[in-house]
Each structure stands twice: as C-alpha cells, then as structure tokens.
Amino acid sequence: MEFALGGWSHVIREENVSPSFKGKNKLEETVLESELGDLVCMQSLTLQHYPANACLLPICSLHGAAVTTVEGVGSTKARIHPVQERVAKCHGTQCGFCTPGMVMSIYTLLRNHPEPTLDQLTDALGGNLCRCTGYRPIIDACKTFCKTSGCCQSKENGVCCLDQGINELPEFEEGNKTSPKLFSEEEFLPLDPTQELIFPPELMIMAEKQPQRTRVFLTLKELLEAKENPQAPIVMGNTSVGPEVRFKGAFHPVIISLNECIEELSVVNHADDGLTLGAGLSLAQVKEILAEVIQKLPEEKTQTYHALLKHLGTLAGCQIRNMASLGGHIVSRHLDSDLNPLLAVGNCTLNLLSKEGERQIPLNEQFLTKCPSADLKPGEILVSVNIPYSRKWEFVSAFRQAQRQQNALAIVNSGMRVFFGEGGGIIRELSIAYGGVGPTTICAKNSCQKLIGRPWNEEMLDAACRLILDEVSLPGWAPGGKVEFKRTLLISFFFKFYLKVSQILKTMVNGTDRVLAFPVLGVLVMPKVEYESALEDLHSRNHWGTSKYQDVDPKQLPQDPIGRPIMHLSGIKHTTGEAIYCDDMPVLDGELFLAFVTSSRAHAEIVSIDLSEALSLPGVVDIVTEEDLRGVNSFCLLIEPEKLLETQEVSCVGQLVCAVVADSEVQAKQAAKKVKIVYQDLEPVILTIEEAIRHHSFFQGERKLEYGNVDEAFKVVDQILEGEIHMGGQEHFYMETQSMLAVPKGEDQEMDVYVSSQFPKYIQDIVAATLKVPANKIMCHVKRVGGAFGGKVTKTGIMAAITAFAANKHGRPVRCILERGEDMLITGGRHPYLGKYKAGFMNDGRILALDVEHYCNGGSTLDESLFVLETGVLKVDNAYKFPNLRCQGWACKTNLPSNTALRGFGFPQSGLITENCITEVAAKCGLSPEKVRMMNMYKEIDQTPYKQEIDATNLIQCWKECMAMSSYSLRKVAVEKFNSENYWKKKGLAMVPLKFPVGFGSTAACQAAALVHIYLDGSVLVTHGGIEMGQGVHTKMIQVASRELRMPMSNVHLRGTSTETVPNANVSGASLVADLNGLAVKDACQTLLKRLEPIISKNPKGTWKDWAQAAYDESISLSATGYFRGYETHMNWETGEGHPFEYFVFGAACSEVEIDCLTGAHKNIRTDIVMDIGHSINPALDVGQIEGAFIQGMGLYTIEELKYSPQGVLYTRGPDQYKIPAVSDVPTELHVSFLPPSQNSNTLYSSKGLGEPGVFLGCSVFFAIHDAVRAARQERGLLGPLKLDSPLTPEKIRMACEDKFTKMIPRDEPGSYVPWNIPV
Ligand SMILES: Cc1cc2nc3c(=O)[nH]c(=O)nc-3n(C[C@H](O)[C@H](O)[C@H](O)COP(=O)(O)OP(=O)(O)OC[C@H]3O[C@@H](n4cnc5c(N)ncnc54)[C@H](O)[C@@H]3O)c2cc1C
Ligand code: FES
DSSP states (O other): OEEEETTEEEEOOGGGOOSSOOOSSTTSOSSTTTOEEEEEEEETTEEEEEEEEGGGOOGGGGTTOEEEOHHHHOOSSSOOOHHHHHHHHTTOOSSOSSHHHHHHHHHHHHHHOSSOOHHHHHHHHTTOOOSSSOSHHHHHHHHTTSTTTTSOOOOTTSOOTTTTOGGGSOOOHHHHHHSOOSSOGGGSOOOOGGGSOOOOHHHHHHHHHOOOOSSSOOSHHHHHHHHTOTTOOEESSOTTHHHHHHHHOOOOSOOEEOOTTOGGGGOEEEOSSEEEEETTSBHHHHHHHHHHHHHHSOGGGOHHHHHHHHHHHHSSOHHHHHHOBHHHHHHHOOTTOSSHHHHHHTTOEEEEEETTEEEEEEOSHHHHTTOGGGSOOTTOEEEEEEEEOOOTTEEEEEEEEESSSSSSOEEEEEEEEEEOOTTOOBOSEEEEEEESSSSSOEEOHHHHHHHTTOBSSHHHHHHHHHHHHHHSOOOTTOTTSOHHHHHHHHHHHHHHHHHHHHHHHHHHHHHSOHHHHOGGGGGOOOOOGGGGGGTSOOOOOSOEEEEEOOOOOTTSOTTOOTTSOOOOTTHHHHHHTOSOOGGGSOOOTTOEEEEEEEOSOSSEEEEEEEOHHHHHSTTEEEEEOTTTTTTOSEEOSSSSOEESOOSSEEOSTTOEEEEEEESSHHHHHHHHHTOEEEEEEOSOOOOSHHHHHHHTOBOSOOEEEEESOHHHHHHHOSEEEEEEEEEOOBOOOOSSOSEEEEEEOSSTTOEEEEEOOSOHHHHHHHHHHHHTSOGGGEEEEESOOSOOTTOSSHHHHHHHHHHHHHHHHHTSOEEEEOOHHHHHHHHOOBOOEEEEEEEEEOTTSOEEEEEEEEEEEEESSOTTHHHHHHHHHHTTTTTBOOSEEEEEEEEEEOSSOOOOOOTTTTHHHHHHHHHHHHHHHHHHHTSOHHHHHHHHBOOSEEEOTTOOEEEOHHHHHHHHHHHHHTTHHHHHHHHHHHHHHOSSEEEEEEEEEEEEEEOOSSSGGGOEEEEEEEOTTSOEEEEESOOOSSSOHHHHHHHHHHHHHTOOGGGEEOOOEETTTSTTOOOSOTTOHHHHHHHHHHHHHHHHHHHHHHHHHHSTTOOHHHHHHHHHHTTOOOEEEEEEOOOOOEEETTTTEEEOOSEEEEEEEEEEEEEETTTOOEEEEEEEEEEEOBSOSOHHHHHHHHHHHHHHHHHHHHTOOOOBOTTSOBOOOSTTTSOOOOGGGSOSEEEEEEOOOOOOTTSGGGBOOOTTTHHHHTHHHHHHHHHHHHHHHHHTTOOSOOOOOBSOOHHHHHHHSOOHHHHHSOOOOTTSSOOSOBOO
C-alpha cells in the first residue's frame, strides 16, 4: 500500500502492516477526541480533506491518501501557516497541548472552505476539547477567516449584534469602542490557497490508474473472499472497533480495512420510493447528501431525512463523522446509536451480499436486538441501505438529550413516526424507537400497535405515555443510572412529538381543504400557543465576545512590555507542534516503560499477589513491589506520610499496588493486566460524605471560624432558614496526562527527572528519599506542563519516585505516561462537598447570623484535604458581611482515591454553599437574590471574620459595573416576559459577586527565587521557580526582565524550570506564580542593573553587548539571584484571627440561560464578567485566565459529573463518559471587562493573581439555571423550597421542573434495589 505523510510517499509492504497506526509524533493520540491530522483523499478524482483522529486510523486504511500532521502545515523553521499564526496571536493557546488538534481542525476546514461560515466553524471545532482557554480566543482566530467576522451572525431574536444588540437592549458599546484590541488583524499573513501543500502527483497518478493489487480491495468479489475468514471483522471508520481494541482489550489478528474504492459501498441512488445509500459512505457524506436531497424534494417526502440530519448535526464531532461509516454505524448497533432508532421507524431495509448472493432484510427491532434469524450471516456484508421517502400525512421526528449539547452520546434518544393516511385524523401507523434505555435500540412496538386507530388528541397522548412507560420499563438498577430521568424523557419526547405533529397538522389543515383533508379534525385538540415553546431545540452557535481593558499609560515607553497584550511566548510553537512535552522527548538508549497495577477493591486485605505470569511475558524486566521499597515506601509532604505502594491493605479502588517495568509500553501494560491479586474484602466501605458522618470517619483537624455571637443573633432575627447543598467533585482533565521520565546519569548516583509537575522541589525530595541519596544528586526539570490545575503535585511525586526507583535499580531510563483512564482513576480530583447552613435574617433580606458546616470528601489519604477545607472555611463569607458567623469544617476519610487540589482550592465549593443559602433567603423574603446579595455585601472598609481589614470599594464597583454592562434590570424584565409567554422553555438570569482572597497563609510558602544571567553578547537568560502550565508565567517573567533591564523581550530567554538553577522553589499554584516569581526576577534584574549602572552611565549610547563586555573586563558579575521573602501572611486557628491573605481579587458575573423544561437541556445565552485585577501585566493572558477559569467553573457547576459504583469504582474514566465544556457550551455572548486599575503597593507592579478566581464565577450559570427552574415551578404552582445540587445537569433540571410527566413515571422504593451509581 502507498500513502503520503507530510508530502513524502510511504510504501508499506504486506508483512509490515500493523492494524493500528502507532507513531511517536502528533499522529499518536493522547486524548480520544483531540489530536488530529488532515487526510486528503481522492474521491472520483476530486480531492477531499478530512480531519481524522490518529488513534483510530488503521494504517492500512490510508492507501492512496495524503496525511498532513501539524508539523506538515507549517513550522518556525520553514513557514508558519496563517492558521498557526492566528491561533497563537489571537491568544488561542495556553498550555498548548490541545493546540495541534485545533490547528488541524481549522486547517482542514479552510482547505475545504477557504471562507467558512460561523456554523461551519463551530461544527469544525465541535470534536476538539480544550481545558484552558474557554475556546473564545480560538473562535476569534477562526473568525478572522470568515467573511463576516465582525458580526456575531446571531439572528436568534431576529436582530443582529451590529444592528440593535442582542435582546433588543442597549449594548455594551462603550467597552467595544474604547478598549484596545487584544490582537491586531492587520499583521496577519493572508490565507493563500495556492501556497498549500499539493496532493502528491504519484498518488494522483495511482488514483487515475487504479492498479489492481491483491491486498487492497477494489472489487466486491475480493472483499467477499476475504470475509470468509470468520476472525476478520470489516473495519470501515474503525470508530467502533478501534475503541474496543484500544480500551476494552479486543484483539483481531486480521482486520479487513476498506477504503472507499469499492463502488457499490459508496452508491447514492435516487429511486422512486426512496434513497439508497452505500454502507461505506461516511456519516459526514451522508449528512451532505441528505442536506442536498431535502433542498430538492418536497418536505412531505423528506421527513426521515430531516430527522436523520438533525441527529447527524450533533453526532460526535466532525472527525468521527468523517471516519465513521453508515454501515459501521448500523452494524455495530450501539445501545445509544442516534441513527438506528430513526432508520428503524423509517422502515429502512438493508441490502446484504455474500458469496451465496444478495438478500434484503428490514432494519427492525429483531435486527437491532441481534436476533439470529434477522441478523447478518457469517460471510455476509452490508452493501447499502434503502431509506424510503415519507408520504403525505406521515411525520418523522428525532429527539435526543445528552449531558453536553454536542459530541456526547445521548442519555436517551428516539425516533418517532406517525402516518395518518389520506383523509383522516386517525393513526394508521405509529413507530417509536428509543436508544439509551436498554442493551440495544428498543422499539415500543406493542404500545404503537395499541394506539393504531386512535385520533391524535390528548386522550391518545395520555394513553400513549402510560403504554410506553409500561412497555419500555427500566429497572432502578439499570446500567448508566439516571433511571427516573430516562423514564421521564421517554414520555417527554413523545409529548414533543405530539405537539410537533399537532402543529404541522394545524398549518397543513389551515392551508388545505380542511374537511377533505382532515374530516375528524373536530376531535383534534390543538395545543395552546404557549406550548409551542416545547418544540424548538436549544443550540448555542455563532459565539462572540468582547474584552475591555485599560490601555497602558501613553507616557509608558513603547519598548516597555508591561501592561501590553503580548502573545504567549510558546504560542507559535504550540501551534506548530514544536513545543516539547514530557512524552515528546526522544526515546533514550535502553529506555524502559513503567505501568502501574492498581487495586480493584475499595477496602480489602491483599491475600496474595501472583506476579509469575506477568514476569514471564516477553519484554518484562521487573515488577516493583512494596518489598523492593522496604524502608522508603512512604513520604511526608504535608502533614501525614503517604505510602508509595500498598501490598497489604488497600483503601480505595485505583491504589498503586505494584509497577511493571518492561521494554515497551505495550508490554508493560499487557503484563500489568496479568498480575493476579487475591483480595479479602474488609468492612466498612465508606464512600459517601453521609456514610463518613455516620461512621464518624474524619481526618484529624476540624476547622472552625467564629465571629460575633451567632446564637444570640438567631434570637432576634425575623426568620430562620435551614438547608443543605451537595456538590460533586471534578476531574482536572488536564490534556497532558501524568508523565515522567527518570534518567540515571551513570555516575555518583545522579539522576535527572523530567516530569510534568507543578512542584519540582517535591519531586526532587521524594525521589532523593526513595533512592536514599541527598537532594543534590537529583535534578528535576520541567520545560512546560500540558495543564495541571492542582493535579500535578502530590500523586505525581509518588509516581515519579517509583519510576525513579525502577530507573535506579536497573540503571536505565524509565518513562511512565498514564493513559487517560488510569489517570482519572488514580489521581483523584476536586473534593465533593456537603454544606449545611442555618441562616437568621430579617424580612427585608438582611442576614444577621449564619451557621455553616462544611464536609469535604477527602478520599483515602489526607493529601491536601485539610488545606482545602481550611481555605473553604476562611472564604465562606465570599463577598458578604455576616455580622455573626460560624463555620466549621470536617475532612471526611473515605474509601475513594484521595482528592486533592484543583483550581480554586475549596473556594468554588464554599462559595456555592453560601450563595445557595442567599438564594434561599431571597426566596423566603420574596426578593430577587441580587437584591439580597447587594444588601449583605461588604461596603467600603470593613473586617473579615478572621479580622483582616478589607476595602470593598472595588467589590461594589465591580458589582455596579456588571449590573450596567449586562443591562441587568432590562434583561430581568425581558426574561420575565419570556417566561410568561413560554410554558416549556424558561430563561433565568443571575449575578454573583466575588471576593477571592489571594495568599498561601504563611510567609515561607510565598517566598520565591530567580536567577538571571547576562552573557557577553548582551543576551539574557532568566530562570525562576515557577512552572509554565499554560498561564503564561514565563511570558510575564520575560516582560518583567525586559522592563527592569530596559531591553527588548527578544533579548531575554527562558529555558524552563529546574531544581538545578533555582533550589527549594515553592509549589506553583494559588494564583501566585507570577506575583511571587515576578518579584524575585525583578529583584535579580535590579541587582544586575545596579551593578551595571556606572558602566551604562559611562557609555549611555552603548549596546548591551558593550556593557556586558565592559562589566566583564571590570570583573563585575553578570549573574544575580533574586529573592522575594514572601508576603507577610499568617493565621492563628486557635484565636480564629490572622492576616492569611495578601489582597483580594474582586469581581462579578451575570449569566443568562434558557432551559428546556421537558428535556433538561440548557443553553448559555450570555455572560458578562467584571474583574478588579489591579494593573494587568498582560491583559491578553489575564483575560485568558478569567475566561478559561470561568468555563472550567461552568463545567464544574453544570455538566461535569463523576460517577462511582456502589463498590467505589469510578465509571467516568475518559472523555466519552466525563464531559468537560466543549465549544458549543460557551455562552453565545461572553464579555469580560477589567475595572480601571488601582494601586497596590505590595504586589508586582500593582497586579493581581488571576489563575483561580474565575472558576467560582461559573456558578452564575448555576444560579441562572436555578432561576429558570424556579420560574417553571412557580408557573406549575410549586412554591415551596427548591433544593438543587451541583452539578446542575440535564437530569436535575428536568426532574426539578415537575409536571404531569414526572408524576406519571414509576418510582422505585429507595432500598428496594442497588443503584448503578451513588453520589459521593
Ligand atoms: C468519540 C466518538 C463519539 C461518538 N459519538 C456518537 C454519537 O454521538 N452518536 C452516535 O450515534 N454514535 C456515536 N459514536 C459511535 C459511532 O457512530 C460509531 O462508532 C460509528 O458509526 C461506527 O462506524 P465505523 O465505520 O467506524 O464502524 P467500524 O468500527 O469500522 O465497524 C463497526 C462494526 O461494523 C461492522 N461493519 C462495518 N461495515 C460493515 C459492512 N459494510 N458490512 C458488515 N459489517 C460491517 C464491523 O465489522 C464492525 O463490527 C461515537 C463514536 C466515537 C468514537
Ligand atoms: S491550551 Fe487547550 S488544553 Fe491547554
């Protein structure tokens, strides 16, 4: 076979072909949905570009194709492509790990559509994930290629942003006009399609000649011969077979991989009765074909096609749709298939072929349930599918609800079809099929049968719902959980279908001869107008946003970069794929790979471990156990020592038991599976916070903060309210999984450890302790980290120590890279919280007393749980002055993997508890939550509960500006109007304030150091203790050096972080990395400048080269360390008083959402954020931090849901089960604005740290949904308290919008079954 990679032809002979494509560059996949290549194929002698997931692409499917990876698109060594340039310059990269995938998606889009529409753009990015940026800057970069980039192109309310403003309300014009832009389009390279890579001529000639080859199937006959082999599956897109091989251990010694050359499989045939589509057509092609067909044919013929198109719009991302085939989709018969329910109700037939000949079978329930009599026979292939035209008076609809709008498998989906027949309002045919509610697609056949002959009216609707619920029964323990939600969706979808058909009938009947066409109309009850709101689907597209910041003082020197929106200095390298991460480091001589074996029980004694089979496998070098680590098997980072490996008693699923070391990754992982562990389960198994409370299972160290006299205050208040809220955890989902490479140096017991970590000093310490050598023998190096968010501290150290131990033992380099699933299982995440509160308040909304209890689920070891809890307790007041406050917190010890730091560190949980309490107080007082928030906020100079002074002027300023910028009052009225007119859709609007205290709680923890060298050519090298993990700290440090040394940034370089250059550096986190290290860099530069001043003043017109040489000649040192001793912070928990924080970041966010009360879907309409960030060092990076954190917070509070089995096994171990926000979740409008800067003498150029605060602002979306749900409930007469836990998922939204359908579903007695999952 022959294909091209990066312009070079590759010929692979039969014996070299491996079924999977595995190469160690950007073709190698790390995250299922991120990394891509552009695939150019010849089809009917025209070129087609496809984005493709490298991990799923069988190499043998590449015959005749040209593959372009991000390296082939452009590079710093040759030419940077406009896509790469614009993504970087529009600030679309932070950690850069997702960036090659983004570039490839946009590049491929532009190859096919040089001036794409915004819809095409959103679609193209729909299959990519980014955890850092919040997508807005990436969208901005793409928009520069669109024809109408200035406009939001959102005509949702019939208005355009450029005309009148969204919602027909005055818009945020001032900001748009006065604020400088974060990038300048004028400097962008033009997109010139003539400069693009050409399709290799030799492949072109090959395509034209189509030479016959035996292993490449060009005829159906050859294919059928190959299919005789019962062990060889046909692989089309490999999107179903591939994941089974990669993640579920399926093994196929031979696969039959088809490219698209077999004509019969690519057929598109229009016949009198319908369309025949080849089974080999990709889902993307099917989408295009159907879109064309519905343009040409009358609507009554294309009902099924419309329905299929609707689902094809949200099915996976475009990478998968480009690869997945129609045939593969049908034959794999996934339980949540979006298309099979529609094809089944649409009466489709399948054209099969084998050596015995052709036959046709219906795509019906028997086929879908794999009933042997209705299934494909061995040796048979699916050639094509007949999809009949719909008839007059026939209606087909598609429904689905998923955790996330796009690129998420449906929780439930459905296809529904009704046929009335000419001249009657009576149901003649009815078909309903559901996905997601059983092991395969389920048809409600009996229900449909019983409804035939009935008129389409509300009695029929009622009967249908009951019949469906009876027939499609889901047990309480059903896999996937969400059972009551799924039951509700079954009938909510049918209700939508009922309304939709009724509405069409209404228009059809009005437009035709009413009596002739529909004589029984008398019995058809037309739905009320406000019910029509049930019909429209919620889609967020055509995003746009603005950022407003203060430009630098016009008097500032032009070369001084502080305060300017400088691009991330690795930005271009991120986009070209040249940025090196740990796993990109070249394989070293003799390198080994380490894979962990983890426990499968939550609490058990290990009775025995049998390593023999694993050790006997080829390539296996060693298995490291607790025995090997005797005497060094634990390390204390914070308070309690933590064990490295455990071979006696395990206390969670995912605990590290031993580590297999082998020649290759595949061998290590295969051997790890062969380690046999016998367990004896132990009691109790404590998984949830409630269980921990019941067993009194807490880590030592309750935290308590008390201010005023809470008990006395409760006696004088008008009302007292008690409530609680549970908040689920969150996975870090950094794009680069845990990665490390330990390299023994071969002499003096030295070792270099290259690791993706936020805390090199700790890695150095734990490795040194494990190897029993002094720290000066171990050097830890971190070039950059592909996202961390708090998750690359404690567990990283433990894994690095074991990896280094293996390297030391064998005297060979050892690499360990976790797969996504392992990473999610082992490393823990944000702490789930239970908050209980009792508030005493006056009828006017003033809260006089608040008594709060925090319980966090710490998991099996202490890790950082106590600090997280402490932070939550200290920050419980958020922006409010509660005159009497008590907050107590406990860290629960449970049998879950240990939870750890995650951006915000306890504040996102604590703040939500407080805000929820305020929302409930407001409801009790009959006031808006915003009014109660404002009333209770800190005003001017005051005192926090720990008696630290606070000046809240900027807090109030942020609040007021956010109110004004978001047109809050006008929009509140508009939302109420909308809600009064729409029964099944509700909007919600909410605004939350933010007071985020910044500091580490101790001076020593805030110290930082730097090292600056000036070389004799005048160039400067800066090193500091901070880690570059996407936040742009290295860029900011170079800006600092540039200002201090008064030299251009291009003269300053930064190579990375190492314990060799800056010893004893603190962990990078808590929003303080740039603050602290910047002060150290500034100090070093000032020291150097002071030394050089006499020389510079002697030769003021000289260059840095002159000055450096002169200094050298005068024996003046050109190297200086810089040091910052730390902010003066302290906290005394005995007295409850202190000054634990250096300053406060203030802010406010206002969000508007729309919910679908029938499905629980929500759409983020708009968010306005105002932040007080002092003097920004780099507004582009700071806006990026705020937006990225906000979107991460929005995910935390609305869609990210970790699911655990009742045995403590984490189910959600990959992007297919755990959904982080994607591009479609970004608010349609997102505006970020900074307050005019104010002086803050202690911080770096009066700047403020911004890494974390924005996460909490994501809860404005939570409360906007809360507001919408409350509106729905009020309309339904449900006026009592509303308890909504976080995340506020579609399930929770739907179930809270109670109605006749939620009442209709059967409910299971609690305790009568073991649920599939439990909230922890
Ligand atoms: C990340 C991701 C997201 C996804 N999201 C969605 C989603 O939102 N909604 C949804 O419905 N689906 C989704 N899917 C599933 C996807 O639709 C299916 O995996 C895909 O359609 C299968 O097609 P394929 O060509 O890749 O099948 P393959 O993996 O190539 O084959 C699947 C099976 O079909 C058999 N087969 C293929 N062609 C033939 C033939 N002509 N004759 C006989 N047997 C044949 C193969 O032998 C194999 O057993 C997703 C998949 C992935 C990986
Ligand atoms: S920049 Fe997208 S994941 Fe980090």
